[in-house]
Amino acid sequence: MPEATVAEVMAELAALEEPKVRAVNERHGDDHGVKLGPLRALAKRLKTQQDLACRLWGTGDSAARLLALLICRPKAFGRDELDTMLREARTPKVHDWLVNHVVRKSPHAEELRLAWSADPDPVVASAGWALTAERVAKKPEGLDLAELLDTIEAEMKDAPDRLQWAMNTCLARIGIDHAEHRSRALGIGERLEVLKDYPTPPGCTSPYAPVWITEMVRRQEEAPAGS
Structure with missing residues (x-):
């Protein structure tokens, strides 16, 4: 999936959704039902795609945002962009991944x-x-x-x-x-x-x-x- 569209990626994420996984995640304040293993596998197939990552983040969907954080270029974000993203990232997993996978690597x-x-x-x-x-x-x-x-x-x-x-x-x-x-x-x-x-x-x-x-x-x- 070298140049996937947002719609294609969202459809694949929807297919990976598991109600039981969502129920467990919701007990911890997260709102997605995609296991992290398949999510990482999808990111590996997509490879780094900064533009797609930004569009996925813009959907507001937590699974899409987690995927975005795996395929983005951390150093490509400006300071104000990262500040805005953090304030938008209210669920614990998205917040933690943003800090650990992106902000830590940022200038x-x-x-x-x-x-x-x-x-x-x-x-x-x-x-x-x-x-x-x-x-x-x-x-x-x-x-x-x-x-x-x-x-x-x-x-x-x-x-x-x-x-x-x-x-x-x-x-x-x-x-x-x-x-x-x-x-x-x-x-x-x-x-x-x-x-x-x-x-x-x-x-x-x-x-x-x-x-x-x-x-x-x-x-x-x-x-x-x-x-």
Whole structure:
């Protein structure tokens, strides 16, 4: 399907729709019924098509938007385009994929991280905190980690769910990746008890920061040198 039309792609997405998948997704706030495996397979067939990606995004359909994020050119979007797209992306999966598959690869990522982190809309702010958590782990130079911990300590407990999750991820990354701040990160997690009772499947690590930090540090210490 090298040069598919929007109508052709939408018809294929409709054929992939499964009511049971939609029901499960809707319990998590998403509104599509296409399994991600077939969606990725379709993206692989389509390959990168920026114009088609923009038209698919414009449909407003969540499955089409997820596909668009897989076939677009992340660096082709302007800063204001990405800001508009984030504010349109209200469902969790579309929001997460936009941040992780597109914004992270954009030359505008740092500017948007700073702007979004301070946004009064908690869903927008959660994107800024997600980008901050990645910087904490991969490119912490220039970040004031102590100041980030101050903000997390003051605001995370009462933050709306998605913002709270992103701030908690940032707290955990500070504790995991920066030994000099680990004790304080653990202490904040223990005092605030955010996600302490989050249901965690067997074999998975709890998102409760003290457990998450402790487990990941243990794995790092046990990993063979150079692995």
